[in-house]
Amino acid sequence: MTGGHERRIITVADPAAMAKAAAERMIASISENDGRVAVCLTGGSSPKALYQLLATPEYRPRIPWDRVDWFIGDERLVPRKDALHNMSMARQAFLDRCAPAANVHPIATDTADLRDPDVSAALYENELMAFYGAERLDPARPLFDLVLMGVGPDGHTASLFPGYPAVEETRRWVVGVPKANVEPFVPRVSLTLPTLASCREMLFEIAGESKRAILTRLFAGENLPANRARSRNETIWLVDQAALPEDFRG
Numbered sequence: 001m002t003g004g005h006e007r008r009i010i011t012v013a014d015p016a017a018m019a020k021a022a023a024e025r026m027i028a029s030i031s032e033n034d035g036r037v038a039v040c041l042t043g044g045s046s047p048k049a050l051y052q053l054l055a056t057p058e059y060r061p062r063i064p065w066d067r068v069d070w071f072i073g074d075e076r077l078v079p080r081k082d083a084l085h086n087m088s089m090a091r092q093a094f095l096d097r098c099a100p101a102a103n104v105h106p107i108a109t110d111t112a113d114l115r116d117p118d119v120s121a122a123l124y125e126n127e128l129m130a131f132y133g134a135e136r137l138d139p140a141r142p143l144f145d146l147v148l149m150g151v152g153p154d155g156h157t158a159s160l161f162p163g164y165p166a167v168e169e170t171r172r173w174v175v176g177v178p179k180a181n182v183e184p185f186v187p188r189v190s191l192t193l194p195t196l197a198s199c200r201e202m203l204f205e206i207a208g209e210s211k212r213a214i215l216t217r218l219f220a221g222e223n224l225p226a227n228r229a230r231s232r233n234e235t236i237w238l239v240d241q242a243a244l245p246e247d248f249r250g
């Protein structure tokens with residue numbers, strides 16, 4: 001399956017191979033655009049190895065850091081120093097060493113008046129609109145060159161949790177997520193499905209045995225947020241052997 005709203009599944013041996021495959025795809029995606037490039041990062045455990053790889057002597061020289069802008073698909077409303085802060089994880093893994101500070105676009109989380117996820121979401125929406133130069137997304141002109149995604153054990157992606165209103169949002173670019181069925185929960189902010197879909201390529205990283213159960217449900221076509229997150233162009237799922245359901249193994 002490829003192109004359009006279909007997704008392409010690429011299997012890799014293990015998390016190390018996944019990080020390399022994702023880094024190569026990111027570099028290819030960046031090199032397709034000789035102007036300003038926008039990459040939307042994800043949080044969670046899955047992308048950390050990729051992020052660390054990007055800062056290595058092998059990969060760092062292959063990225064035109066001055067013309068790449070780095071955004072984040074979702075964030076928890078915790079202080080920047082908190083281990084749960086998605087953009088801080090990416091900063092520590094590679095951005096602080098490689099990217100100009102002005103090219104890093106975090107979701108604001110840690111001042112007293114930002115405890116309301118809707119306030120933080122509105123600020124980020126304005127920032128994305130200013131970067132894009134319009135208040136409506138044009139299907140012919142994607143917001144992002146590349147969007148990275150992960151899958152949670154319940155089929156959530158970004159901070160779009162099954163059964164919560166954020167998944168159904170079609171007008172807003174960014175929404176507050178004041179609650180969801182995960183423990184412990186902290187309020188979050190998430191880009192919406194139409195915003196994430198506005199990209200040339202969407203790339204999921206799904207690794208480890210703990211993902212096998214949810215992947216079985218997703219491959220069966222369940223109506224879960226991760227199955228609804230599709231690029232208008234190319235959507236790729238990188239899946240490692242440990243995550244792959246029994247029926248799909250070679």
Ligand SMILES: O=C1O[C@H](COP(=O)(O)O)[C@@H](O)[C@H](O)[C@H]1O
Nearest residue numbers: 042043044045046150151152158
């Ligand atoms: O809550 C989150 O989880 C998903 C999946 O994370 P992972 O640790 O299973 O890779 C992640 O994509 C998202 O950014 C994060 O906030």
